[in-house]
Amino acid sequence: MSCNTCTTKTVSLAEYASPNALTWCPGCGNFGIQVALKQALVANGITPHQAMLCFDIGCNGNGSDKIDGYRFHGLHGRILPLAAGISCANTQLTVVAEAGDGATFGEGVNHFVHSIRANFDMTFICHNNENYGLTKGQASATTREDVPMNSSPDGVSSTPIHPQRFALALGATFTARIFSGDILGMNRVFQAAIKHKGFAFVEVLQNCPTYNKATPHEWYQKRVYNVNDTDHDVSNRAAALAVSDDVNEKIATGIIYQDPNSVPFMSRDMVRKDAQTELINEVSHYDITQFTSRMR
Numbered sequence: 305m306s307c308n309t310c311t312t313k314t315v316s317l318a319e320y321a322s323p324n325a326l327t328w329c330p331g332c333g334n335f336g337i338q339v340a341l342k343q344a345l346v347a348n349g350i351t352p353h354q355a356m357l358c359f360d361i362g363c364n365g366n367g368s369d370k371i372d373g374y375r376f377h378g379l380h381g382r383i384l385p386l387a388a389g390i391s392c393a394n395t396q397l398t399v400v401a402e403a404g405d406g407a408t409f410g411e412g413v414n415h416f417v418h419s420i421r422a423n424f425d426m427t428f429i430c431h432n433n434e435n436y437g438l439t440k441g442q443a444s445a446t447t448r449e450d451v452p453m454n455s456s457p458d459g460v461s462s463t464p465i466h467p468q469r470f471a472l473a474l475g476a477t478f479t480a481r482i483f484s485g486d487i488l489g490m491n492r493v494f495q496a497a498i499k500h501k502g503f504a505f506v507e508v509l510q511n512c513p514t515y516n517k518a519t520p521h522e523w524y525q526k527r528v529y530n531v532n533d534t535d536h537d538v539s540n541r542a543a544a545l546a547v548s549d550d551v552n553e554k555i556a557t558g559i560i561y562q563d564p565n566s567v568p569f570m571s572r573d574m575v576r577k578d579a580q581t582e583l584i585n586e587v588s589h590y591d592i593t594q595f596t597s598r599m600r
C-alpha cells in the first residue's frame with residue numbers, strides 16, 4: 305500500500321476531495337475538523353495512498369466517504385484496535401483514527417487505555433462533542449454534570465471523564481486539545497500529531513449545535529486560548545496536567561504534552577526489532593492440512 309518512491313511528489317488538497325455530499329448538521333464542528341485534517345496531511349506532504357484514514361461509527365465516522373484515500377469504517381468503539389493492526393502491519397503508512405467521545409470513553413475506553421500503553425504509531429482524533437450525536441443526543445462519559453440531554457433530561461449525576469487528565473495519567477506520549485472552530489489551530493496540531501512517533505492523542509472540543517446546547521461555538525470561542533503562545537513547557541507532564549485542568553473558564557488549547565523521546569510500539573517490540581521487512585510483506589499462503597487432517 306505504501307510507495308516510498310513517490311515521497312517527493314507534491315500533494316494537493318484536491319487529491320483528498322470526495323464527490324459525496326456532506327451530511328452533517330449546519331454549524332457542526334465536523335466540517336472544520338475534516339478541512340483541517342486534509343490541510344495537515346497536505347502540509348506534511350502525505351499523498352492519499354500513503355495514509356490510512358480509520359473512522360469509528362457516529363457523526364464523526366460519517367466523514368469516511370467525504371474524503372478520498374484509503375479508508376476503513378469500523379465498529380462503534382473499535383477503531384483503535386483496527387488502526388493499531390494497520391499501523392503494526394505497515395509502519396510506512398500514516399495512520400489516522402477518528403472517533404467520538406461516546407466511542408472513545410464509553411464503548412471503546414479499554415482500547416484507548418491500551419493504545420496509550422502500547423504507544424502505537426498513529427494519530428487519534430477524538431471528536432469530543434460531549435454527547436452521542438448520531439443516535440440523537442444521549443449523554444456520554446464526557447457530558448458535563450447536570451447538563452440535560454435527550455436520554456437524561458434532569459442531567460447526569462456521574463462525574464465526567466477529563467480526557468487530558470486521563471491520557472496524561474496513562475502516560476500518553478503526545479496529548480493536544482483544540483477547538484473545532486479554530487481551523488488554523490487544528491491544522492497545526494494535526495501536523496505535529498502526524499509527525500509524532502507514537503500515539504498522538506488529539507482531543508477536539510467539538511460544538512454540536514443540534515444536541516449539545518450547553519457548550520455552543522461561542523461558548524468555546526470565549527474561553528479557549530493557545531497554550532503554545534505562553535511559556536508552557538510541553539515536555540513537562542506535571543505542567544501539562546496543571547495547564548489542561550480547567551475545562552470551564554480558561555481552556556488551554558494546542559499541544560499540551562509531548563515526550564521528545566517517544567518510541568513507538570513496533571520499534572520497542574523485541575520480536576520485530578531487527579526486522580528488515582514489514583509484516584504485510586510477510587503474508588503468504590501456508591498449507592495447514594497437516595494440522596487439520598488429525599481433526600477429520
Ligand SMILES: Cc1ncc(C[n+]2csc(CCOP(=O)(O)OP(=O)(O)O)c2C)c(N)n1
Nearest residue numbers: 362363364380404405406407435436437438
Ligand atoms: C456497539 C455499538 N453500540 C451502540 C451503537 C449505536 N450507536 C451508533 S452511533 C452511536 C453514537 C455515537 O456517538 P459518538 O461515538 O460520541 O460519536 P458522534 O456521533 O457524537 O460523532 C451509537 C450509540 C452501535 N452502532 N454499536
